[in-house]
Amino acid sequence: MAKERKITYSDNDRAIVAALKGAENGLTLAEINAATGLNLVAGHIVSAMGKGLIEPIGEREIEKPSKRKVSTYKFENENAKPDGKAFTESQDLVLKTAAKMDGYFTLTELSEAAGTKVAPGVITSLVKYGNISKGEQVEIATIGKTKVKVYGFVADIPAAETDAE
Numbered sequence: 001m002a003k004e005r006k007i008t009y010s011d012n013d014r015a016i017v018a019a020l021k022g023a024e025n026g027l028t029l030a031e032i033n034a035a036t037g038l039n040l041v042a043g044h045i046v047s048a049m050g051k052g053l054i055e056p057i058g059e060r061e062i063e064k065p066s067k068r069k070v071s072t073y074k075f076e077n078e079n080a081k082p083d084g085k086a087f088t089e090s091q092d093l094v095l096k097t098a099a100k101m102d103g104y105f106t107l108t109e110l111s112e113a114a115g116t117k118v119a120p121g122v123i124t125s126l127v128k129y130g131n132i133s134k135g136e137q138v139e140i141a142t143i144g145k146t147k148v149k150v151y152g153f154v155a156d157i158p159a160a161e162t163d164a165e
Contacts, residue, residue, distance in 0.1 A: 007051055009157045012044045017053050020153040026057045028148045045151060057152035066144035072104040072135035073123060081129050090122045095131055104135045 019035040020027060033040055048054045075098035081087060087095065097114040098105070111118045126132040 009051065010047075012038065012040060013048050013051065013053060014157060016040065016044065016048045016151075017153065017157060020054055020151060021156070023153070026150040026152040028060060028062070028150055030062075030148075032151070049151075052155055053153075053157065054151045055154050056149045058150045059147045060150050061145055061147050063143050063145055066142055067139050068142055068144075069137040069139050070106050070108070071137055072106055073098070073110070073127070074104045074133045074135055075099050075101060076131055076133050079129075079131065088122075090119065091126060094118055094122050094126060098132060106138070106140070108140075 015036040015038055016032060019032050023031075023035075027035065029040065029042065029045060032045075045054070049056075075095070078095050078099060093114055093116070094110065097110060101110070101113060105113075107118060107120060107123060110123070123132060127134050
């Protein structure tokens with residue numbers, strides 16, 4: 001005969017249930033933390049799910065600060081293309097804009113200075129021709145989008161368990 005497992009409910013379980021009870025569309029872990037004032041981690045959520053108190057009910061896309069690496073470039077010269085052909089209108093605009101910029105710049109900074117979005121291929125071609133040199137990669141702050149789970153209320157902690165502790 002198997003021994004019956006006793007489930008112990010923690011203060012964290014109580015806080016999670018209380019936060020999710022009134023949340024019609026569910027809450028993310030960050031929203032649960034904001035509602036409870038606690039610093040809960042994924043393990044607390046997994047524990048509450050294992051006890052049948054909550055469950056994932058979907059996903060939500062959120063924006064959060066992140067970092068990414070981008071290349072830097074530097075203007076070298078406006079010499080003609082090696083094949084003697086004329087630069088395209090885009091290449092010409094990039095060269096004129098880059099010539100006015102001091103030191104190294106990113107593609108985003110170049111686009112802002114040019115007043116139009118500069119395609120990466122334009123820069124790549126000018127690097128190939130020797131008009132622009134490629135520098136080090138730098139890390140920039142950006143806002144990234146990511147999907148996170150949304151949790152919903154399933155069951156309350158049994159009354160006998162809430163009175164006992």
